[in-house]
Amino acid sequence: xxxxxxxxxxxxxxxxxxxxxxxxxxxxxxxxxxxxxxxxxxxxxxxxxxxxxxxxxxxxxxxxxxxxxxxxxxxxxxxxxxxxxxxxxxxxxxxxxxxxxxxxxxxxxxxxxxxxxxxxxxxxxxxxxxxxxxxxxxxxxxxxxxxxxxxxxxxxxxxxxxxxxxxxxxxxxxxxxxxxxxxxxxxxxxxxxxxxxxxxxxxxxxxxxxxxxxxxxxxxxxxxxxxxxxxxxxxxxxxxxxxxxxxxxxxxxxxxxxxxxxxxxxxxxxxxxxxxxxxxxxxxxxxxxxxxxxxxxxxxxxxxxxxxxxxxxxxxxxxxxxxxxxxxxxxxxxxxxxxxxxxxxxxxxxxxxxxxxxxxxxxxxxxxxxxxxxxxxxxxxxxxxxxxxxxxxxxxxxxxxxxxxxxxxxxxxxxxxxxxxxxxxxxxxxxxxxxxxxxxxxxxxxxxxxxxxxxxxxxxxxxxxxxxxxxxxxxxxxxxxxxxxxxxxxxxxxxxxxxxxxxxxxxxxxxxxxx
Numbered sequence: 001x002x003x004x005x006x007x008x009x010x011x012x013x014x015x016x017x018x019x020x021x022x023x024x025x026x027x028x029x030x031x032x033x034x035x036x037x038x039x040x041x042x043x044x045x046x047x048x049x050x051x052x053x054x055x056x057x058x059x060x061x062x063x064x065x066x067x068x069x070x071x072x073x074x075x076x077x078x079x080x081x082x083x084x085x086x087x088x089x090x091x092x093x094x095x096x097x098x099x100x101x102x103x104x105x106x107x108x109x110x111x112x113x114x115x116x117x118x119x120x121x122x123x124x125x126x127x128x129x130x131x132x133x134x135x136x137x138x139x140x141x142x143x144x145x146x147x148x149x150x151x152x153x154x155x156x157x158x159x160x161x162x163x164x165x166x167x168x169x170x171x172x173x174x175x176x177x178x179x180x181x182x183x184x185x186x187x188x189x190x191x192x193x194x195x196x197x198x199x200x201x202x203x204x205x206x207x208x209x210x211x212x213x214x215x216x217x218x219x220x221x222x223x224x225x226x227x228x229x230x231x232x233x234x235x236x237x238x239x240x241x242x243x244x245x246x247x248x249x250x251x252x253x254x255x256x257x258x259x260x261x262x263x264x265x266x267x268x269x270x271x272x273x274x275x276x277x278x279x280x281x282x283x284x285x286x287x288x289x290x291x292x293x294x295x296x297x298x299x300x301x302x303x304x305x306x307x308x309x310x311x312x313x314x315x316x317x318x319x320x321x322x323x324x325x326x327x328x329x330x331x332x333x334x335x336x337x338x339x340x341x342x343x344x345x346x347x348x349x350x351x352x353x354x355x356x357x358x359x360x361x362x363x364x365x366x367x368x369x370x371x372x373x374x375x376x377x378x379x380x381x382x383x384x385x386x387x388x389x390x391x392x393x394x395x396x397x398x399x400x401x402x403x404x405x406x407x408x409x410x411x412x413x414x415x416x417x418x419x420x421x422x423x424x425x426x427x428x429x430x431x432x433x434x435x436x437x438x439x440x441x442x443x444x445x446x447x448x449x450x451x452x453x454x455x456x457x458x459x460x461x462x463x464x465x466x467x468x469x470x471x472x473x474x475x476x477x478x479x480x481x482x483x484x485x486x487x488x489x490x491x492x493x494x495x496x497x498x499x500x501x502x503x504x505x506x507x508x509x510x511x512x513x514x515x
């Protein structure tokens with residue numbers, strides 16, 4: 001569409017009125033709607049402009065609805081507004097070119113060029129906090145006379161069709177052809193939301209957009225960074241790390257796009273998702289060897305600090321977070337160590353344990369001071385937080401001490417602890433689109449208690465690391481940084497998904513078990 005507009009018009013004038021009430025940064029709309037609004041004026045002259053993109057100019061009006069309308073009412077000509085020149089190129093976003101040191105730094109996707117959308121199931125019942133519940137849902141589907149209704153068919157997934165397994169490339173039988181006692185497909189860990197590790201029935205027939213390539217490159221070495229790469233970031237960390245396949249909306253629960261960045265392009269961890277020649281160039285400029293994990297960890301240390309979004313709040317209104325790459329080798333090593341430690345913590349101890357700069361065993365100060373209860377009648381229906389006592393109440397249970405910063409921890413408006421608990425209450429969170437969604441846990445297990453404690457411990461550890469992360473960012477920005485124009489640019493092929501054909505170890509095991 002951007003190319004078509006640039007070919008059609010000689011000049012484009014964009015007046016951004018904001019007004020997105022669902023985004024990470026909520027702004028007031030001039031209409032009674034929740035979608036952002038803009039005015040676009042296209043100009044086409046009689047004389048052809050040739051084969052070059054039309055010139056685009058941009059201005060953003062802020063404030064209340066009344067203030068924006070007042071500003072518009074005062075406009076009598078184009079000269080009455082302070083226009084900014086926009087990025088050139090047929091496919092560039094219709095956004096202004098920024099000025100200042102920040103815009104001289106490389107975007108995170110200039111360093112790690114391949115980004116992809118997370119998995120999207122289009123049905124909630126295949127995701128859950130308890131593997132046993134998923135097995136019960138599968139059994140209920142198989143027991144259904146008409147499987148189409150509880151399955152919740154869509155354009156891309158129907159019970160009468162066959163689909164290719166995303167790991168083995170074998171054709172799977174249609175769901176409606178399976179016997180009533182058909183075994184449940186593999187149930188695997190799934191990065192549902194930031195810090196929320198749930199479970200997924202990992203089967204191609206159950207998810208509209210499973211993203212096969214993500215599963216094919218998945219391994220015990222893989223780690224994913226998620227963010228908002230094309231949307232405006234809100235308060236909190238600008239990136240999150242996970243070891244499991246991320247959901248489309250993993251980062252903040254909504255507005256997901258091509259926002260997942262894998263560290264590796266293959267399951268063997270032999271091909272890093274790093275711009276070709278970049279590591280060698282950085283090594284020369286820093287005077288030390290730089291590995292893919294070092295760069296990934298360094299970037300994470302800067303982006304995962306809430307201070308990053310706070311400091312660059314205005315600059316981040318132009319989407320695409322940028323990374324200040326220090327020229328100081330000592331600062332770089334410090335950042336890589338802090339980032340490795342943070343990734344180790346955020347992945348619940350599953351990654352970066354070999355760096356020598358990692359968190360110790362997962363632990364914290366929060367304890368379960370009163371049990372939640374394990375019977376059906378005492379399964380929790382709600383929760384609340386007592387800031388004075390620093391106590392988190394879950395049904396009849398209590399956890400503490402829980403710091404206010406932990407309870408309030410948010411990722412671009414997504415409240416982590418509240419969301420985690422919401423999905424595990426008796427009625428659960430999320431949309432109900434199938435009777436299978438009504439099959440819920442019947443008891444609060446000891447595993448739920450342990451996982452809640454682990455979540456609280458991880459957030460405790462994160463808050464404790466904030467001062468060190470802020471000091472690092474301050475030191476990096478105060479020093480000399482490497483500009484994007486000093487580094488190699490990614491080729492178009494590097495931004496494309498790798499061509500993976502070999503089944504993963506998980507896929508081979510699954511194939512053997514189902515021969």
